[in-house]
Amino acid sequence: MEMVLPVANATAAALARVSAVFNAPLARAVVFGIHIDGHLVVEGLLIAAILFQLSRKSYKPPKKPLTEREVDELCDDWQPEPLCPPIKEGARIDTPTLESAAGPHTTVDGKEVVNFASANYLGLIGNEKIIDSCVGSVEKYGVGSCGPRGFYGTIGSYLLWLFSIIYILWPQKKNLAILWFADVHLDCESKIANFLGTQDSILYSYGISTIFSVIPAFCKKGDIIVADEGVHWAVQNGLQLSRSTVVYFKHNDMASLASILEKLTHGNKHTEKIRRYIVVEAIYQNSGQIAPLDEIVRLKEKYRFRVILEESHSFGVLGKSGRGLAEHYGVPVEKIDIITAGMGNALATDGGFCTGSVRVVDHQRLSSSGYVFSASLPPYLASAAMSAVNHLEENPSVLANLRSNIALLHKELSDIPGLEIASNILSPIVFLKLKTPTGSAVADLELLEIIAEKVLMEDSVFIAATKRSSLDKCRLPVGIRLFVSAGHTESDIFKVSASLKRVAASVV
Structure with a gap:
């Protein structure tokens, strides 16, 4: 502001002087006996x-x-930018190639191995009944839905008119009409909701897209989200897309969580008027730890927050009957506002779901990207x-x-020498980390990848170290993750x- 005012004053003074010069009596001309002011001359010019x-x-x-020679010269001079940054020497470890279904035993690079690198918690990959249901669905509906759910991707709904006609004209054929109207997507949503004891659920076509679509659907700019620092990349992506604080x-x-909730709400009337969420994973993919849901619900009710719970690794695993973290802690499922999960870890399929109240589910049908x-989840999945x-x-008994x-x-x-278990005793993710880290995450990862490679090459056991991209904000220790x-x-x-x-004794 100090510089703008003198410049404005000087400009105004200069314009005033110019105007005065052109409006002066001497700046007038007489043409054919008519007096013409100087500013009219300037305007005419x-x-x-x-x-x-x-x-x-x-x-x-x-x-x-251009001649052909000039075109060739331009092509020779053109240097394209690299599509990706160069791979460092430390990261040049041959990636194993999976050549069969990722069951407990699989084929990697042409040899049979024991597979601890793929999440298949209930061992249902290759289950005959599931395969038969997929085959029957493909024969009936085809391999894809060819559109989003809101258009024509809800398989079976186009038979509504047929159901109505049969029900009206032949009431005795009601069962046949219902069979014809059977909708695989709506049936699956109802099945999941009934299994978990919630009011309704909604299907997504890709597992990790579930959580990073659900979070932005409910959390907007100006809202507050309190999240665990160990959440995996899909949750991080959802947090970023929400544009929330x-x-x-x-x-x-939980002491850290309680402290942050207290700071955000104590004496702050503005916070009371905005939406507030706690985002956690039931079983953390990056550590194998289990979230203490009973304590989280207590803090949620005390500070009036909502809870978004990601259950991709606990659904079908925790609880007496596999109903997840709420059943494990004996917490009523109604106290969890939003539950999401991918179906690829326990159910031997793909896609994901979100479950909760009818209001929560209906909101996503128009607001979740x-x-x-x-395109909707393929019917056979x-x-x-x-x-x-x-x-x-x-x-x-499969849970036992x-x-x-x-x-x-x-x-x-x-x-085990040089390594220690960091995961919970009930977690299907057994997470091994270095007892004495080197101080560099890159060096730690190199050691762990060497261990994984030796175990595969020498003993035909397929395991994997936790790799994280530069986009992943999680700063928990890297390790070997056994599923x-x-x-x-x-x-x-x-x-x-x-x-x-x-192998660990020889490497670490």
Whole structure:
């Protein structure tokens, strides 16, 4: 402001002087006995200049085609920008190629291996009943829906008119009409809602797109989100897309969460008028820890926040019957405002879902980008999800097998040299981290990748280190992530444990 005022004053003074000069008596001319003021002369010249510029033809450079030699020279001189940054030498580790379904035993680079690198918690990959349901769905509906749910992607709804006609004309054929009207997407949504004890649910066509579509659907600019610092990339992406004010608390630390909630709400009347959310994972993908839901719900009710719970690794795993974190802690599911989950980890299918109240679900049908703008989940994948839930309800022993395998692996790896278990005893993600980190995440990851590569090459056990891109904001320690399945045998557990102990002792 100090510089603008003198410049404005000087400009005004200069204009005043020019105007005074042209309006002075001496600046007048007499043409044919008529007195003409000086400013009229200037205005006439300006009008003439404008007319001259408007009458000029636009310049068109000569169109001379390039010779073949000139074209070749230009092509030789062109240097394209790289599509991606160069790979560092430390990251040049051959990536294994999976050549069959990612079950407990699979084929990698042409040889049979025991698979602990893929999430298949209930061991349902390759299940005959699920495969049969997929085949029947493909024969009936085809392989895809060819459109979003809001247009023509809800398979079966086009038969509504037929259902109405049959029901009106032949009431005795009601069961046949309902069978014809069976809608695989709506049936799957109802199945999941009934299984979890919620009012309604909504399907998404891709697992990780569920959470980063749901968060921006409810959280907007100006809202406050308090999130765990250990949430995985899909949750981080949803937080960023929401444009909300995001505050992170220490990983799985309820004292840190309570402190932040107190600071945000104490004596701040503005905070009371905006939407506020707590975002956590039930089982954290980056650590294998389990969120203390009972304490989170207590803090939520005390400080009047809403809870968004991501259950991709707990759905079908935790709880007496696999209904997730709420059943595990005995918390009424109604106290969790929004629950999301991917179906690829436990149900041997793809896609995801969000469940909660009718109001929560209906809002997403018009406001969630992943639902509105994406083609709907292929019908055969929805059929697979329903078959997997039926299998879980009919065979509760599969959960006992899973927990037995997790406990056995924890026991066998309790004394592994150079590494330690960082995950919860009930988590199907057994997370191993270095006891003594090098101080560099890159160096730590190189050591862990060497261990994983040796275990695969020498003992035919497929495991993987946790790789994170530069976009991932999680700063938890890297480690080796073992996905335990109900389909693993005791010999599989003993094999991976013995191999890890031997290789870790030689590397770390």
